Amino acid sequence: MRAIVYAKYGPPDVVALAEVPKPRPKKREVLVRIHATTVTTADWRARSLRLPGGFSVLGRLVFGIFGPRKPILGTELAGEVEAVGDAVTRFQPGDRVFAFTGGRYGSHAQYRTIAETGLIVRMPANLGFEEAASLSFGATNALSFLRDKAGIQRGDQVLILGASGNVGTAAVQLAKHFGAQVTAVCSTANVDLVRSIGADEVIDYTQEDFAQARDRYDIIFDTTGTTSLARCEPSLKQRGRLVAVQGSLAQMLGLERASRQSGKKVIAGVAAVTAGDMELIAQLAERGALRPVIDRRYPLEDAASAHAYVDTGRKRGSVVLRVGACARHFNNDRAALQLSREVRPVRHPS
Numbered sequence: 001m002r003a004i005v006y007a008k009y010g011p012p013d014v015v016a017l018a019e020v021p022k023p024r025p026k027k028r029e030v031l032v033r034i035h036a037t038t039v040t041t042a043d044w045r046a047r048s049l050r051l052p053g054g055f056s057v058l059g060r061l062v063f064g065i066f067g068p069r070k071p072i073l074g075t076e077l078a079g080e081v082e083a084v085g086d087a088v089t090r091f092q093p094g095d096r097v098f099a100f101t102g103g104r105y106g107s108h109a110q111y112r113t114i115a116e117t118g119l120i121v122r123m124p125a126n127l128g129f130e131e132a133a134s135l136s137f138g139a140t141n142a143l144s145f146l147r148d149k150a151g152i153q154r155g156d157q158v159l160i161l162g163a164s165g166n167v168g169t170a171a172v173q174l175a176k177h178f179g180a181q182v183t184a185v186c187s188t189a190n191v192d193l194v195r196s197i198g199a200d201e202v203i204d205y206t207q208e209d210f211a212q213a214r215d216r217y218d219i220i221f222d223t224t225g226t227t228s229l230a231r232c233e234p235s236l237k238q239r240g241r242l243v244a245v246q247g248s249l250a251q252m253l254g255l256e257r258a259s260r261q262s263g264k265k266v267i268a269g270v271a272a273v274t275a276g277d278m279e280l281i282a283q284l285a286e287r288g289a290l291r292p293v294i295d296r297r298y299p300l301e302d303a304a305s306a307h308a309y310v311d312t313g314r315k316r317g318s319v320v321l322r323v324g325a326c327a328r329h330f331n332n333d334r335a336a337l338q339l340s341r342e343v344r345p346v347r348h349p350s
């Protein structure tokens, strides 16, 4: 099968189209023929090793000390079940599914095997493959941070920084689903977008400083890593929380603290995702309460261009890779050539 692989950390052109072995489903696995996947900020970080402050050493331990441990990136996908293992009961060939492969990656390919008990569910009937592929990264992360870590409640005042991004667009919609009053912060170009997905108020940060507000928010949800508890503290209510999705090491270690009497705190960490979260996301999408936002689409073989766009840090929602017959191939490159013998670069058709 064809896949996008990388053999060293670096700029977008370290990813390349290659021929790799097609996986076979084990007893309790399904084999998905992928129709669409995405390039997310997780792919950008794993490819470039550009990590939030304090994480550079830890990053190499996670992704591979001398080079990437997992040659195929891609955290989410949508497609059709092509085959199932002998013991699989939940899925059958032909089912349309979407899945979150998260830190296991492996979705930038024509096929991926996934445990039937993993983060895989049937696609909402009203979505196409590209939309379904764009559902899980932003929504699972937003759900984990808003509901599980921050304990969002009906009637909460929630401010979302980076509201036009992948996690941000999901966070706006999920916060509305949980009954919060949402103020979204974004640049001028994205004001209409965030309003269209349900934000009650929008702050264009080029015109106005969100931090002028006093005792206003129960939750400040920051996907941009541009703020701190010290800056947010006056805007948070008593017991308010700064949710640092892109948390620094200091924030993760709990070193950013407010006075004990205020009860204000930073919440940071890594999102934890369950199969139940995936079911909820599918249901919300089916009801129209969660609409994936797609910015650009690229063919799988142009993954390097998709990475370059994600690297700008300015995408809106998701960047999709269409996985079709891979009509156009290119013989790239150093990255592919350095891979194990199992992984062969694809040659131009003559």
Ligand SMILES: NC(=O)c1ccc[n+]([C@@H]2O[C@H](COP(=O)([O-])OP(=O)(O)OC[C@H]3O[C@@H](n4cnc5c(N)ncnc54)[C@H](OP(=O)(O)O)[C@@H]3O)[C@@H](O)[C@H]2O)c1
Binding pocket: 040, 041, 042, 045, 141, 161, 162, 163, 164, 165, 166, 167, 168, 185, 186, 187, 188, 190, 205, 223, 224, 225, 226, 245, 246, 247, 269, 270, 271, 313, 314, 315, 316, 317
């Ligand atoms: N802890 C975890 O488990 C976890 C999980 C998922 C993601 N993350 C992290 O969360 C972050 C956001 O991810 P994402 O996928 O949502 O990113 P994204 O889709 O690239 O969106 C980022 C948004 O931030 C805004 N932005 C960029 N630079 C800014 C700046 N200097 N000031 C204000 N806004 C700025 C941009 O909107 P405008 O153009 O409108 O400014 C953009 O839409 C990433 O750093 C990612 O690594 C962490």
